[in-house]
Amino acid sequence: MNKKGLVLCIVFLLCAGMVMAAGSKESATVPATAGIGTPDKPVTVTYLCKDVDPVTDAQQLGILEKDIEEGLAKQGTYVDLVILSAPTGSYATVVPIAFRTGQINPDLIYFQGNDQPLAQEGLLEDLTPYIEKSTNVKAIMADHNKAAMKNYPYLLWLAPARVQIPVMRSDWFASLQSSKALLANPSVDNYYALFKEIKDKGLAKWPITTDGGILKLDSVFNHAFGITATIIKENGKWVYSQATDATKNKLAFYAKLYKDGLLDNEYVTKTWETMEQAFYEGTAGFVAGTAGDVVNVYNNKMKEAQGVELAVLPPAKGVSQAYQSIDVTKESRGFAMNADSKVKDAAWAVLEYMAGPEGRILDKLGLEGIHYTMENGKYVLTKQFPSWWAKFWPTMNGLDTSKVVGEVLSSPAIASLDAAAKYFAPDTNVLLPEDLLPLKDAMDKLYREYSTDIIRGVRPISDFDEFVTKWNAAGGTRISDYLATVLK
Structure with a gap:
């Protein structure tokens, strides 16, 4: 290579380095899940959960899907969330069977028991690497959640200890x-x-x-x-x-x-x-x-x-x-990811979003205009709010209640959490x-x-x-x- 060529090569490498550095600096402010899908081609993520039925509650769940999609889009992640109906019968019994036989094949699936054989067969994804790279999920995990995930990394349930x-x-x-x-x-x-x-x-x-x-x-x-x-x-x-x-x-x-x-x-x-x-x-x-x-x-x-x-x-x-x-050998219930899912990053993006500040408001306070209204920058809970319950993470962790007008949890509910902590036994x-x-x-x-x-x-x-x-x-x-x- 002649001297002129060598100089051009060095200039090129320096410019490339500057571009990469600039890109790295910019990506630091962007969620780890950004870059999934496009506005024209969002990634479809299917979700199945007990008592979350798009047939019996089409209106509110349709709004929920839309709100989650729009929230993720603001972060540069484009998904098409599809909530599925569970098979008829006892959820804890029929869902694992339907999943194993291929009758249902959701990307995200809530289990309420009978999931361990599926994990042992390699049908459920190890969530450890996703949690390690997460920001929101990791931030709201309680100690018993961390212990359970360490022992059994296939089922995630961000909730108070189930007492x-x-x-x-x-x-x-x-x-x-x-x-x-x-x-x-x-x-x-x-x-x-x-x-x-x-x-x-x-x-x-x-x-x-x-x-x-x-x-x-x-x-x-x-x-x-x-x-x-x-x-x-x-x-x-x-x-x-x-x-x-x-x-x-x-x-x-x-x-x-x-x-x-x-x-x-x-x-x-x-x-x-x-x-x-x-x-x-x-x-x-x-x-x-x-x-x-x-x-x-x-x-x-x-x-x-x-x-x-x-x-x-x-x-x-x-x-x-x-x-x-409290058993921390594994969660007794929670969300798993289908090991055969083709959209694992997008599926995790949904769980991660619902653990973040915007997701916590949506998950715990419900739908604007139905369960709360916005007044002077505050979330004012309506008479319909008590009918709402979290469709992802029941925990209060990560929820900023300083701008909430009304009672997110009643006094007896708070007392029950206090009692659970007071009379805790491993x-x-x-x-x-x-x-x-x-x-x-x-x-x-x-x-x-x-x-x-x-x-x-x-x-x-x-x-x-x-x-x-x-x-x-x-x-x-x-x-x-x-x-x-x-x-x-």
């Missing part, structure tokens, strides 16, 4: 003589006295109701009976708590509640809809709901139905005192390998059968010992041997 908090009508609670004793010492006996007084005074047909199972009751009573974790050590062995003496004692108490007419004798057939209806109408007096948003919904609907707010109650006190122990649990999952499923089915029959008086409490024998034969012994290799 079931017991509530009842505040006017009824204040009218009971047993309420003061309960607050002073929330023992199992004092809880029984509260339920008995509700029954004796004729306030409700059923002092307690639940939605087909006993998990909501367990959040109130597990620790009192010594069920402090999913897996506990008994007689020197790691075992699942369902097959322990502590659970036997708890089921005997539930059976007494049922026999004495204090536990809804129709609880087995109750769905969450009929459970809530019985609560609002006054047929039942005591339920448990997830801290934060769900308690908020319960409170708002009770105010609408009966004109009163809810009282938040503590967990029962005994061997220990806490609501259900869980001990492990993710089982795929070959042990069918055994655990069979064991859980056995527990549901025996526990339901014992509570309803179909079987005597003495049959619990028979259950333990069958439990161990079905896989309890084999899994205990495995747990011994994992838990030290």
